Amino acid sequence: MNSSDFDFVSGLLKRRAGIQLTTDKTYLLESRLAPLARKEGLASIEDLLQVVRSRRDERLISQIVDVMTTNETFFFRDKTPFELMKEVALPDLSSQRKPRIRIWCAACSTGQEPYSLAMMLEDNPVLTKGAAVEIVATDISPRVLEKAKSGLYSQFEVQRGLPIQMMMKHFKQKDDLWQISDKIRSMVTFREHNLMDQPTMFGKFDVVFIRNVLIYFDQPTKSQVLDRVSSVMNPGGYMLLGAAETVIGISKKFEAVKERRGLYQAVGGANKSGIRAA
């Protein structure tokens, strides 16, 4: 791929999805665009990009963004975020006697993250002390959302991170695949959302999982995304980042919870002693 084609696609990805692509990722670009070109009946990546350039074909542009997303995920990924929910966030939120606890999984990929939360909540009703829980899960990619909604996972996927007892309890076998129960599926609402846009349509949240997506953005984009996230959070609400991500030097809208790596609180809520500011 020549450098002007590379610049064209990487500019497109940056503008559309915030995703930063450095030239050392050229192979990635090629390996993902080649199948798309073929699927579109075009002879080469060059032809594909030519079509996009000359027609500004929105459908094709979305597909390019879609294939360039990295959707790696698995059930109960990294474990700690779920422990932090159990040990810190949910006890605090349920002690506030909220009638509803609202959770947003931004960048949910194929659904393992929101479904892990749903299974955990279903299996531990004491965690929410009778509060209704709403889980909204979003991603930029219609392709992964489709799969997430189906709740269908391969044998390989249900063996990554999912304890066997949970699989037995919450999944049914469907031919070669495993489908999560209707009950768990009904606890999660999936919607398409681009983190470059203001997430106003979903209301305010008490918890936001935004894990393993900031890593694809540059510094200013990370700040903007975290600002947007904080604007839809209730004060004192909790945010969970991926293991390689932080707010330090990126956003002042969140404070790290002491000795709880990966857990942040939206500024303006409870102070360290747990007493709510007026």
Place this chain on the structure above:
Amino acid sequence: MKRCLIVDDSRVVRKVARRILEDLKFDTMEAADGQQALEQCRADMPEAILLDWNMPVMNGIDFLRALRREPGGDRPTVVFCTTENDMSHIAEAIRSGANEYIMKPFDSEIIESKFAEVGLV
């Protein structure tokens, strides 16, 4: 170092499993059927057992039931690893005292993830 007994009638499977488990810092032992495995456990009880289902002489489920009745046989963490991949087999294995269940084909990631699930890594 924790010891893991690999029970499978396929030499190839045992070899692949051994490589993965050694990378996870296990001392490994091998048995080709349930009977051999039971004798090895009687002589020297391992901390972990990776267990196939279908084997000649004594199959995995019969081995597991016998093991759990042995003195000290409640201690090893047993992870089934088999091509039996339907819910009724899984349920039977868990009822009979298995701690985790891997559906073949497996790879290092699945073994690591499942062993982590039961606190072995």
